[in-house]
Amino acid sequence: MHRGPITSVLSTQHDQIVYTGGYNRCIYQWNRATGEGTFIGSHEHIINSISLSENGKYLASASSDYTIQLYDTGTNTRIRTLFGHADDVEAVAFAKQDTLLVSVSRDRRCLVWDIETGAILREFHGHSKDVLAVWIHGDKAYTTGDDGYVLVWLYETGEIVGEIGPFDYELDTISGSNQKEVFALGRDDGTVIIYDAATLQEKKIIKAHLQGVKRVNFSPSGNYLLTAGYDHLIKLWNYETGDLVDTLLPHKYQWERSLVWTEDEKSILGASFGKTYCEWSIEKGKVISDEIEMATPSINDIALTDAGDIITASDDGKFRKNGIEIAKSTGVLTNGVAVARDGSYYAWGDHASQVHIVHESLQQMVSFDLNTGPVNSVYFHEEDRQLHRCDRAVK
Template identity: 35%
Template sequence: MIPNTQLVVSSGYDSGVGLFDLESGSVLLLGYHEHLVNSITVNAKGDKAASCSSDYTIRIWDLKTKQSISSLHGHFDDVEEFIFIGESYGVSASRDCRILLWDLETSRVIRVLEGHEKDVLALSYYDKKLYSSGDDMTLRMWDLDSGRMLKTWGPFENETDSCALDPQRNRVILGCDDGCIRIFDTKTGDLIKTIAAHNSGIKKVTVSSRTGDILSAAYDQKLLVWDANTMEQKLKLEKMPFVWERSLHWTPDGNGIIAGTFDGTIILWNAVDGMLKLEVGQQAQEPGNACFNDVSSTDNGNIVLASDDGLIRLGKLTKDYAAWQAKVEPPSGRMLMNAIALDKIYNLVIGGSHNHRLNIYNNKDDVLTNAIEVFLDEGPINSVKISHHQGYEADIFVGCYSGNVVHLKANGYLKKKISLHEGAVKSLRLHPLKPIGISCSADGILHSWYFNGEPFRRYAGHQAIINDVDLDPSGNLLASVSRDFTLKVFDFWNGDVLHCLPIGKKSLKSVCFWEYNWIIIGDYWGTIIAVNLNTHKVIKTKIASNGISAFSRRGNYLIAASYEGIVFLIDPYSLEIVNQLQAMCQKVDSAYHSQNFSYG
């Protein structure tokens, strides 16, 4: 929020940067990055903003002229956070494991801080001391003048996604993936307090400049305020769906709390009573944004998709026909949905949401009935698969943020929790012949496991988050893609690495093991990549302006879903688009955002 105004600068997964006026309700589009925007910050004077993007850059915006005035190039992976240091300098954190100090007058890097072993996600600064945290489970303190690391807290047992400073009390606050807030003395380094704050990973902690109170936001859907003096819970904010946990901030005067949503709106709460004051940017027609996160299909062309707007979309996509058939809202209401599964044999559609809920439907001619909603309490659901194996017919396997794979019956009855991963399960597959599953995780490890929960094999080798995994049709080989920019192919049975191929310098999101020697990959930039394992020849075709989130087989064709709200029918060998079906247009040119223009 810009100090002494009612203006909020917001960024979003549509790559846009916008200016929201809380008084008039208007929204001004400032411009776009080449990829999604992860965070935005405003300097102390309120005349400049910096946006951090997955296009590996930081853009500096003049808030008076409403123009981009410079672009900072130096990172080689997603930029997650930026802090202004006075008028002339800034510091940025990235998933390339580095922290960069910038001269804003020349747009040059003047110092590189190295020491983190994994993604750096959060920064906080005061009096020439910089604090950083991230996926290597540590909190670090740096002397910014020399670049020297002064202290390391941890490693802890969980990722440390957020940190914040209370300079008046000499405290640094750490938000951890085990749901705990850990408060340390910046002078002595001692642990002052551990607060068991949440039931799921904390994605944001921030400190009020007025009171020193701590705001925490986590994947348990709770937004809480903790008293600076007693360190007890002081307030629980009125619950609002679709809040993006990483986006929360105190207003400059400390009297309010603001956040962005996946619906493309800005929310303002009263910091005294926690009640909602207003929401700006509501869409005149249908709310939300149909950014597709997962797709499932059948050989006859039926498709079902999960999206950011929390609706299940059913459609038909063949070579000669493309149409939407229905949209379904879950019984408990819309909530960002990450996972979907469609099964024509058991007539099931199953969706998994950000709010820990699994929705199970009977599907008859694209009409979803007999809804069963199961609260798993395992964090956001990232992947869902349905078994056809003897003795496990129609059983459901769910990959969760908690690191567990949850095994249920089709009636929602919980059978087992399979606990092998130390990080969020990003994706899973079921073996085509044997009652064995394979899952990949943010911990950089693949695990296979029997359906009864016993581990089968561990597959190591990736150096970063593994986003997706797939088995070849025979079940003898498995492929995985990671944020370390590599494709790895393993022998499923003995775990040997058969291929390790670097695939450029753009993070890989999805994979389909089409046949024994032919693999198709989707990246976060809208490119599909075919890899011939016999020759290691790589073919690339850009089909979308945003990431390829998921693949699904459809007879002789491949279905590819995109974050930009389009699902494509692809020839798996030529990579040509055969047909497509669109739910929204993600980017617009008008000053005021349209129905399909997403902020957040």
């Protein structure tokens, strides 16, 4: 099982097999019926995403160790490691009937690889900042990133044939439907824009979330669109009408970084901060297994009092002073912690947009919702003792 957050999830073989990759650098194969996990391989750093070829023969993993690994799913063996990027590889996608692989990276480059030989066939330098996501449609690659552009280019020649932008924000996610010949972008203001893949004309706008959209994903038929935001909500939409179909009940360990449909469109599989992935039944609208365990109580932030006490923020969401719980946990992981200069108050920011303040002597907690998305940093002003926070989520 995973010993750190799961970053990417895939479903295959008629939804019987699930693949996951995560922070502990490992790839696992899961029997969906039994829940049994099998170790497949590992990187030297965290795995940012995994991708499956259309024929199901190959699995590719993108890592912050600057490499891509290619696996044979029939034997669960690594075929080769691809070296070429000079920074974190964020995403990979198969192309040209699974003969090519397109990768995007924080080195601002997109590389096109020959699957059979592992050779780099093309380098694309169109983006001016980190490239974060890619979608393949026909002979074109649609890539997005920190420069606020969607660039459309021919992956065999590197020629740019279209662009959208620049937007005044980063573009974290793109997803398309080959059946409907459209793609969707998630925006930081909570809206989702759907475009015609051929003309790049805007087709519709959906006001999906209260905060930025973290993930979008079309169902296999293209009839439905999944959106997930920093508001910790996962929503399902009718693509044709733009109407909301359902909002899935959240799970405390869910992570909106990766969410996929099963082939039968009856379930949603998602990344998590647990030892295994989350699975929602669309009919029930909730996670169908309550047995998900926290992968690790890893510490995300610390604060020190003048007396030398250590206050920690951790993945298990427990409020600790010197390793001892001092208030009842909400069960949601905490990202940041701060202590007042005189040590009288402690404050935590968590993944579900809440800030929790505990009085040192009374050990009573007050919580309030910022409605902004994950709160990654909090601190007290030294003079006016006001609480400040930073809620821009880390990728």
